Amino acid sequence: MxxxxxxxxxxxxxxxxxxxxxxxxxxxxxxNLYPMYTQGGKWRHDGELWTNWCEGFLPGMMWIFHxxxxxxxxxxxxxxxxxxxxxxxxxxxxxxxxxVLGSSFGRWYELTGEEHLRQVLINGGRxxxxxxxxxxxxxxxxxxxxxxxxxxxxxxGILYFAARESGDAELRRKVDAHCVTTRxxxxxxxxxxxxxxxxxxxxxxxxxxxxxxGYRGDSCWVRGLAWSLYGFGTAYSYTGDExxxxxxxxxxxxxxxxxxxxxxTPYDFDAPDGQRPPDTSGSAIAVxxxxxxxxxxxxxxxxxxxxxxxxxxxxxLCRPPYLASETPGWEGILREQVYHLRLGxxxxxxxxxxxxxxxxxxxxxxxxxxASPEPSSGASG
Ligand code: GLY
Numbered sequence: 001m002x003x004x005x006x007x008x009x010x011x012x013x014x015x016x017x018x019x020x021x022x023x024x025x026x027x028x029x030x031x032n033l034y035p036m037y038t039q040g041g042k043w044r045h046d047g048e049l050w051t052n053w054c055e056g057f058l059p060g061m062m063w064i065f066h067x068x069x070x071x072x073x074x075x076x077x078x079x080x081x082x083x084x085x086x087x088x089x090x091x092x093x094x095x096x097x098x099x100v101l102g103s104s105f106g107r108w109y110e111l112t113g114e115e116h117l118r119q120v121l122i123n124g125g126r127x128x129x130x131x132x133x134x135x136x137x138x139x140x141x142x143x144x145x146x147x148x149x150x151x152x153x154x155x156x157g158i159l160y161f162a163a164r165e166s167g168d169a170e171l172r173r174k175v176d177a178h179c180v181t182t183r184x185x186x187x188x189x190x191x192x193x194x195x196x197x198x199x200x201x202x203x204x205x206x207x208x209x210x211x212x213x214g215y216r217g218d219s220c221w222v223r224g225l226a227w228s229l230y231g232f233g234t235a236y237s238y239t240g241d242e243x244x245x246x247x248x249x250x251x252x253x254x255x256x257x258x259x260x261x262x263x264x265t266p267y268d269f270d271a272p273d274g275q276r277p278p279d280t281s282g283s284a285i286a287v288x289x290x291x292x293x294x295x296x297x298x299x300x301x302x303x304x305x306x307x308x309x310x311x312x313x314x315x316x317l318c319r320p321p322y323l324a325s326e327t328p329g330w331e332g333i334l335r336e337q338v339y340h341l342r343l344g345x346x347x348x349x350x351x352x353x354x355x356x357x358x359x360x361x362x363x364x365x366x367x368x369x370x371a372s373p374e375p376s377s378g379a380s381g
Contacts (some may be wrong), residue, residue: 011318037346041330053096057356060103089123097157125162135204153231160238191254192220219270221284230289263316281354287361
């Protein structure tokens with residue numbers, strides 16, 4: 001696949017400014033609301049949530065806005081929306097504590113290095129480790145003891161952080177084991193991923209691949225693939241374990257081989273025509289994974305290829321119909337995301353996770369342009 005390589009700086013800046021306007025409006029119109037997905041483009045509704053995993057993404061965007069603009073108002077808002085999440089360090093109901101705490105407290109800690117914030121993150125990692133099942137050697141998902149989700153890979157960062165900061169070798173053993181189990185049973189030989197692995201509760205024997213949010217157990221739900229790509233890159237950045245880098249590169253290869261021409265990912269690569277809506281959240285998360293991988297891979301050729309692909313995906317998201325900038329009354333940032341197709345939740349809507357990773361990717365791309373106004377170009381895959 002040949003990919004466009006030039007970042008469109010004006011489009012990135014336009015999208016970043018638009019994102020700030022949308023979040024400002026959300027704060028003004030629905031103060032203290034932590035929405036997950038829109039209905040008809042509106043954040044406030046009483047639709048089902050399925051699980052509580054998105055609360056860190058709104059303050060996460062505020063921390064990013066503050067870091068890039070230096071505007072103290074954004075910091076004030078970011079603190080205001082981060083503080084109420086502190087109790088989540090003890091939340092045993094979700095497998096998403098890096099999403100909740102890493103996006104919010106993690107960015108606050110990066111800015112200030114305050115001890116109290118570090119402790120919240122360490123406690124969050126310890127709470128996550130309570131999900132570890134020795135038979136099977138994985139962190140269980142929120143749905144059942146026998147279930148391991150690919151999404152959990154995007155949450156291993158908080159366990160690695162906690163293990164490193166506390167020097168807890170047992171914590172490190174558990175998170176390493178989870179990554180090894182996931183790459184063995186949820187990542188396939190072609191780099192695609194299953195959403196869920198099901199294990200025998202007594203013996204820990206792997207039983208089958210399954211899905212909740214994808215098309216089928218043997219299909220490739222694209223947001224899951226993006227979580228894996230980004231998550232295994234993160235695992236490598238903490239450990240230097242070449243197996244994790246290899247897995248992230250296999251995920252990237254699968255993504256780039258199957259990416260449609262327009263650079264917008266479908267919700268599942270294997271869903272049949274007519275049942276395969278676009279899911280821009282998958283694209284946005286994949287951009288973050290590719291940006292990270294470009295910095296991690298030892299191969300300059302592959303780094304150029306990943307960067308070029310990241311710009312290709314990002315440029316596509318920066319324009320209507322995906323950017324909501326020309327949809328009057330739409331309250332989200334990125335349209336055409338899919339949260340849970342089977343349950344009919346957030347389909348063709350904006351979702352906090354896609355908006356958050358889109359904003360993160362925009363900020364990283366703009367940072368890179370500031371550092372090197374003429375980025376290298378010229379990769380094809
Ligand atoms: N359950 C996490 C996701 O929707 O990606």
